[in-house]
Amino acid sequence: MAFTPQQAILELGPAFYDPVTAARFPETILRFRNDRAAAEIGLHDLGDEQWIAHFGRFEPLPGTLDQPLALRYHGHQFRVYNPEIGDGRGFLFAQMTDDRGRLMDLGTKGSGQTPYSRFGDGRLTLKGGVREILATEMLEALGVETSRTFSLIETGEALERGDEPSPTRSAVLVRLNHGHIRIGTFQRLAYGQDVENLARLTDYVLRHYFGEEPGDDAPQRLLGHVAARTARMAGQFMAAGFVHGVLNSDNINVTGESFDYGPWRFAPNWAPGFTAAYFDQSGLYAFGRQPEAIYWDLMQLASSLRLIAEEAPLIEAMEIFPEIFQRTVAEAMLWRLGVVPRGPEHDRPLIGAIERALVETETPIDLFYFHGFGGTLPERFGAPFAELRAQLAHYAPRKPRDHPYWSDAAPCAMLIDEVEEIWARIAQGDDWAPLNGKVAAIRRMGEALA
Structure with missing residues (x-):
């Protein structure tokens, strides 16, 4: 497929983003490039030096955005509303069309400070980048709609972090997403009573992500689509045994594609109270509470849209969530069971x-x-x-059990002890073989399941 650049985000106008400049890094060492994902958007033929120029130094891709954009949003974080957030260590770098005709984004994590960094350094630890590779590869193989880790480049800075041994190594990550519009994007506009831009955003999402033309019933149609997509995401999480860890409303993409992996875990067994984040002491985002958490976030979208729509049709649009969730859990579990x-x-x-x-x-x-x-x-x-x-x-x-994977002695899993061991081999000896081997093993499992 040929690279097909887009600039759709510019339709929204400057009230939705801030132009920013990427950080300059002491080093740019390519550690991971996802050529499988790159082939879907026509960038797999880039040489390593070109790759580093675009995804380490952020030289613009031809025909797309001239300058990175830090997107504006608010959100509930552990049920507490926060109007002080936005893209604080990332930005939208480019847009393009994929081989399915969808509008896609290349966004960053660890690319430097923005107007929303607050007291943060705008950086990403290398360990955080490695963990995101493992999460996205495993979820993709298990049939979960997820962002893909597109690139990871080590950047040569020593970072201080309070929750892991410091100083620690740094990196910049690029992810491929089906959009970066969050529930929190709508919440920000509702917070400011910005009716005009709330309607503009609703029309934009309907047109570009759901292939529909706006109209008088645009808000309820949008909410219905988001309800269906997020219910599907919740069901896929349960079938995969996955715990995202931080299902805040700013972490819920309106396309229903899971993204932004921090303290994620895969549950070792079916334990509804299993949590991923050490700071989730109340179990708000525990394994078995994820559908409830995602539905609560969906209610915040409905509340935001109440500024431009009547309440009754919005309530009706949300009512599809439980049925689609239950159906998706069944379909996804039976798919994984073959x-x-x-x-x-x-x-x-x-x-x-x-x-x-x-x-x-x-x-x-x-x-x-x-x-x-x-x-x-x-x-x-x-x-x-x-x-x-x-x-x-x-x-x-x-399908039959005729793939060699089914003759292995044990399943391909992704539990925390192995994640820590993969990182330890990198941290202690710069040994990337376990990571590369695990990615290959995950993709082999994905072939057996597909």
């Missing part, structure tokens, strides 16, 4: 049986899916799985 769905009346009881068995036995989530792929559970899964085994007997496999 069987063909039979319909809600059959699938929901099966999902209930899976959850009960996993909770009762504390069986590792990845192990269950690995051995049960195709719908036949080995005898090692004993009496607590009897109900589940009986129900699975009525399900047809969606």
Whole structure:
């Protein structure tokens, strides 16, 4: 595919962003480039020096934005409204069309200070970048709609951080996203009672991300789309056993594509109270509370749109969330289990049986899916799985277990001990082989599941 630059964000006007300049880094050492993602937007033929020029020094890509833009937004952070935020260590670098005809963004993390940095240095730790690679690769392989880590370049600065050994190494990350418009983008406009720009943003999102022309019912149509997409994201998280960690309203993309990975974890077993962030002491964003958290954020979008729409149609637009969430959980879990769905009346009881068995036995989530792929559970899964085994007997496999992955001794997983070991090998010996090997293993698993 040829590179097809876009500048759609400029339609919104300067009330939505601030032009900024990228930081100058002492070094630009290329550590990761995602050629698979780059092929989808026509940039896979860039040489390494060109890659570093664009994604380490941020020389503009031809035909797209002349200068990076720090996007403006507000948001609820752990249910406390914060009007002091925005792109504080990142910016929108470029827009383009992908091979599916979608408007895509290249955005940064760790690219320097902006008007919204407050007291931060605008930088990203190399460890944070490595963790984002692992999160996005694993989620993509498990069928979750996610941003992709596009590039990671080490930048040669020593960073001080209070939550990890310091000084620590620095990096700048570029992610490929289906848009960077957040629920918090709408909240900021509602906070300022900016009705004109709230309507402009609504029309922009409908046109560019949902392929619809605006009209008098634009706010409720937009909310319906976001409700469906975020419900789907919540269901995919549960099927993947994934805990995002910080589901604040400024971290919810209106396209329903998960992004911005900080203290994420994959749950080792089906434990609804499992949390990812050490600072989430109340368990607000625990594994089992993620659908509730995402729905709460959706309500903040509805509240913002109340400035330009009547309440009743907005309430109606949100009512689709529970049904789509339940359907997505079933479809995503059965996809990962390698069987063909039979319909809600059959699938929901099966999902209930899976959850009960996993909770009762504390069986590792990845192990269950690995051995049960195709719908036949080995005898090692004993009496607590009897109900589940009986129900699975009525399900047809969606593909055979003929990929070499299914002959491995253990499933490809992504638990915190392995994440820390991968980073330790980099930190202590600059050994990138474990990271590269893990990315290859994750992609191999993705091939087996696809």
